[in-house]
Amino acid sequence: MAINRDYLGRVYEAPEPYEVTRGKIREFADAISDPNPVYRDRDSAKAAGYTDVVAPPTFPIILDMEGVGQAVADPGLRLDFSMVVHGAQDFRYSRPLQAGDVVTCRTTVSDIKALGRTEMITLESEIATVDGEHVVTAVNMLVVRAGAEPAEKK
Template sequence: MVDKNMVGKEYPESTFDVEKGKIREFANAIGDKSPVFYNERAAKDEGFEGLALPPTFPTVFAMFGGTMLKVIADLKINMAKMLHGGQEYEYIKPVKPGDTVTGKTKIGNIFEKSGKGGTMEFIVLETTYTNQNGEKVLVDTSTLIQTS
């Protein structure tokens, strides 16, 4: 069981430098050939200041920025029985190559649901990202499920 007293707990900030190469690599991995992810001129023609980011690119902030794994370890979640139940992004301001984003994660909620396979525990993580100018750019809400 995940300790429900952990709701509201905040984790230390983590930062990620947004680089052109990683954006191109990620766009290629998801099979998206749109020029705005590869070619700066094409991105500028569509009104971006640098290469555009695919909508789920912020998963890279979470995975390489490192907060996600720290939270999983802190909550003593069994990775072998963990599912990613849901994911939501709220895009507040554009993020571009050259930006450094800083994420602050807190545990938004922990609750249980009973289903066919037993009791499932839902852990909702809320991460707010700011850029190097202190502007709020993105909110990431991840729901993890610990199955029994």
């Protein structure tokens, strides 16, 4: 069954703001094995021109996955997650996320298209401070592989 094109433009809101903390930034940097001191040490971050430790560039995936998860779980979208592979991920920054930021995330189904029997869905997550300052847009494209061809009737 094809992805429901009526969902183009549908929005999924994070249930509550997310507080970016030094601890979460450090845990993420540890998980990706990045020893950069601006992710761990406030003095190093300040020396680099930041007000506090900054998050690695892929940190917004934590927030992005909330909205993507809501979309994937929405039965009306008709997305067969067992056939999904991750196609692409992109981050468009206005500025880095840093400790002390309190942000919201709003995910929108921005594109649905078919290439033969394969479908692609793009979800864009706008991450902004609770005051409305844009920080980053995470763009996540999923590829929905076609199922097996139906058996011929004899």
